[in-house]
Amino acid sequence: MRSELILTDEDLRKYPFLPSAVERVKELGLTLADVASSALKSVIERAGRYIEASIRNSEIPPPAEDCDEEIVSFMVSLLILKLIGDRLLVRRFAATFARRSRFFLGGEEQDKVLYLLSSLGIKVRRAGNAFGYPLSVNVFDYLSNMPERRGSWKLVHRIVERGWVYVGKAEAIRLGEERLRTLIERRVEEIKVDGLQIPDPLYSLAEKLSSEWGTYLRKIKENWAIAGVDDWESALPPCVKTIMDSVKAGKNVPHSARFMLASFMLSVGLSVEEVLEVFRATPDFKEQIARYQIEHIAGLRGSRKKYSPYKCDNMKTLGLCVAECNVKHPLQYYWKSLRHRTTTKRDKV
Amino acid sequence: MNRGLDPTAIGKSFFRDYYRKLNPEDVDVSSFPMREFAFSYFEGAGMQRHEAFRTPADLSEHLRHTVPRHVYYSSAYYTNPSAKDMDAKGWQGADLVFDIDVDHVKTPCKELHDSWTCKKCGATGQGTCEKCPKCSSESIEKEVWVCETCINVARDEVLKLIEFLENDFGISKDEMSVTFSGHRGFHVHVESEAIRSLGQDGRREIVDYVKGLGLDYKQILVRVPGGFKLRFDSSASGWYGRIARWATLYSSGNELVMDLKTWQIAIEKCVSSEGAAIDEKVTVDIHRLIRLKNSLHGKTGLKAAAFSIEELESQHLLNRVKAFKGEALVEVKRVPQVVLDINLKEGRQRIPLYAALYLLLNGAEIVSFQVL
Numbered sequence: 001m002r003s004e005l006i007l008t009d010e011d012l013r014k015y016p017f018l019p020s021a022v023e024r025v026k027e028l029g030l031t032l033a034d035v036a037s038s039a040l041k042s043v044i045e046r047a048g049r050y051i052e053a054s055i056r057n058s059e060i061p062p063p064a065e066d067c068d069e070e071i072v073s074f075m076v077s078l079l080i081l082k083l084i085g086d087r088l089l090v091r092r093f094a095a096t097f098a099r100r101s102r103f104f105l106g107g108e109e110q111d112k113v114l115y116l117l118s119s120l121g122i123k124v125r126r127a128g129n130a131f132g133y134p135l136s137v138n139v140f141d142y143l144s145n146m147p148e149r150r151g152s153w154k155l156v157h158r159i160v161e162r163g164w165v166y167v168g169k170a171e172a173i174r175l176g177e178e179r180l181r182t183l184i185e186r187r188v189e190e191i192k193v194d195g196l197q198i199p200d201p202l203y204s205l206a207e208k209l210s211s212e213w214g215t216y217l218r219k220i221k222e223n224w225a226i227a228g229v230d231d232w233e234s235a236l237p238p239c240v241k242t243i244m245d246s247v248k249a250g251k252n253v254p255h256s257a258r259f260m261l262a263s264f265m266l267s268v269g270l271s272v273e274e275v276l277e278v279f280r281a282t283p284d285f286k287e288q289i290a291r292y293q294i295e296h297i298a299g300l301r302g303s304r305k306k307y308s309p310y311k312c313d314n315m316k317t318l319g320l321c322v323a324e325c326n327v328k329h330p331l332q333y334y335w336k337s338l339r340h341r342t343t344t345k346r347d348k349v
Numbered sequence: 350m351n352r353g354l355d356p357t358a359i360g361k362s363f364f365r366d367y368y369r370k371l372n373p374e375d376v377d378v379s380s381f382p383m384r385e386f387a388f389s390y391f392e393g394a395g396m397q398r399h400e401a402f403r404t405p406a407d408l409s410e411h412l413r414h415t416v417p418r419h420v421y422y423s424s425a426y427y428t429n430p431s432a433k434d435m436d437a438k439g440w441q442g443a444d445l446v447f448d449i450d451v452d453h454v455k456t457p458c459k460e461l462h463d464s465w466t467c468k469k470c471g472a473t474g475q476g477t478c479e480k481c482p483k484c485s486s487e488s489i490e491k492e493v494w495v496c497e498t499c500i501n502v503a504r505d506e507v508l509k510l511i512e513f514l515e516n517d518f519g520i521s522k523d524e525m526s527v528t529f530s531g532h533r534g535f536h537v538h539v540e541s542e543a544i545r546s547l548g549q550d551g552r553r554e555i556v557d558y559v560k561g562l563g564l565d566y567k568q569i570l571v572r573v574p575g576g577f578k579l580r581f582d583s584s585a586s587g588w589y590g591r592i593a594r595w596a597t598l599y600s601s602g603n604e605l606v607m608d609l610k611t612w613q614i615a616i617e618k619c620v621s622s623e624g625a626a627i628d629e630k631v632t633v634d635i636h637r638l639i640r641l642k643n644s645l646h647g648k649t650g651l652k653a654a655a656f657s658i659e660e661l662e663s664q665h666l667l668n669r670v671k672a673f674k675g676e677a678l679v680e681v682k683r684v685p686q687v688v689l690d691i692n693l694k695e696g697r698q699r700i701p702l703y704a705a706l707y708l709l710l711n712g713a714e715i716v717s718f719q720v721l
Binding site: 140163256317 | 586
């Protein structure tokens with residue numbers, strides 16, 4: 001238990017998600033009714049502020065002065081998120097909360113960073129400044145938590161040795177942030193609310209936040225709905241354009257490219273019929289089969305899952321990327337060029 | 350084809366013999382009850398999926414009974430492997446699987462046994478072809494065969510991959526198993542707790558790594574007086590060390606300082622020589638169905654035998670995958686010059702049974718077929 005000694009109340013205040021923080025609250029023996037009582041009003045208010053901050057995409061406020069208050073507020077936040085039940089909001093919260101933790105981690109000594117990352121389940125060890133790196137991280141933990149798959153993060157650009165990747169302290173912390181994000185999402189997912197007696201103040205807070213989130217989402221959608229997209233083809237990213245041209249020219253394109261084209265067109269709002277028309281030019285076109293496949297991708301058949309088009313990383317791996325567009329997802333390119341077009345149109349008026 | 354010759358019936362009768370003698374432990378895989386199994390049969394197209402078995406004995410009983418043409422199992426572990434709906438299966442993780450197939454690799458032997466026909470203009474030729482040289486159509490029908498050279502080329506790619514898995518990813522040989530794919534290559538399976546839960550993105554990154562995809566010289570080189578050098582010296586593991594070794598072929602001095610163009614050539618050469626030619630789709634797919642070890646491939650009649658890494662380095666890999674002993678007297682139209690380890694000629698000839706079955710199952714135009 002020696003390692004436990006280095007965690008102080010101050011640490012648990014900053015990192016209320018740690019296993020020892022959860023243990024500590026268990027020992028307090030609090031019930032949900034206690035949390036909702038007026039004595040602990042500040043806990044609910046704080047949880048509300050945390051979630052509000054993530055709805056507005058702003059920073060999560062600093063932790064409570066009192067360590068227990070912070071830990072319980074964090075746990076109540078997760079419960080409220082579960083009650084609201086929107087995965088996007090959970091992701092938003094996890095990301096903003098993890099960002100706050102990264103900020104604290106940045107100020108810690110290396111040994112404490114090592115300890116905290118290990119508590120999050122990342123295998124990390126000292127590297128003794130080999131090649132200028134203080135730490136190394138297990139390669140599979142690196143792969144599961146790397147924030148992006150390009151540039152200096154890309155594994156081909158790293159020193160990888162018998163299962164370990166050399167990293168700087170800030171990089172290790174960044175991996176920890178990603179890991180924390182996943183852990184928070186998982187924790188919310190695992191909460192079981194069935195059979196729980198949810199006190200009224202908690203319910204009404206969840207309702208209030210849920211409607212606030214709904215308003216936010218509606219606003220986003222309105223911004224995205226762009227009227228008068230007639231020549232949508234000219235907004236296509238180069239990779240999709242290339243596939244489209246090949247298909248129209250009657251070339252035999254690989255399955256992955258067909259999937260990309262179909263899923264992309266469906267994602268930007270074209271109908272199954274319209275997509276089918278494009279594929280009519282393929283040399284091995286069989287309407288029945290093609291329709292079945294397109295409907296499958298559209299989520300109208302089989303698992304009823306709507307498939308998203310590949311992101312840029314996947315396109316690169318599949319050899320379908322043809323240009324460097326500085327986006328992470330081909331859809332991003334499409335929306336950007338449409339947005340650009342509408343603003344320039346508006347400028348002219 | 351002579352009258353009364355039914356390739357399906359002949360093939361199935363030999364497969365029946367084979368599965369009758371197969372032991373349950375031959376088809377055992379880890380976490381057996383958590384795997385999905387799938388079969389396709391000699392009769393009719395399509396695949397029967399979402400099967401699960403309690404024990405290997407139940408599976409081998411099923412094989413004896415139904416005599417499938419192809420047998421697959423999931424690289425994934427499920428709480429409910431026989432559920433029809435993917436979401437209801439309850440994915441618990443998946444082995445990391447690599448597929449190495451010489452279809453994707455240039456080999457000198459393809460001229461000897463492969464041929465193609467353009468579906469648009471009817472042009473034909475030997476070897477492989479992606480685009481018709483006559484009419485530029487990409488609608489090409491290919492006839493492919495496998496020979497000993499193909500298998501050896503595939504084996505070399507497997508050894509490259511194993512080097513990456515061991516030296517870079519720290520995976521021990523005990524955690525890896527290699528099986529013959531039944532056709533033109535091998536499957537490498539990695540079973541390890543650390544990998545099971547790895548998602549598609551992580552697996553894709555492993556693909557890029559072992560293929561050397563996405564290597565950007567701006568990331569790995571730094572500017573120094575007189576040119577560029579690697580960010581880390583040649584003692585660094587990973588691609589740095591590999592590239593440094595290749596760069597010595599292009600550099601005159603000891604310091605490995607070269608201009609950008611020479612670096613690009615050296616990096617390209619290094620990647621094309623050291624990268625492992627794997628099929629990315631298989632590795633990235635966390636719900637993949639893979640041929641079951643020791644089952645027969647329905648188009649070759651060859652056994653998906655398991656190889657230890659030492660065995661892979663030996664000669665005559667094909668001997669391990671031949672499932673049938675004996676000989677046959679066959680006559681084939683448009684005969685490939687070489688299949689497996691047998692040179693063929695025109696006209697009726699006496700050849701080993703495994704080769705005769707291969708010709709039969711892979712759709713050669715058989716004039717006569719007689720088991721001796």
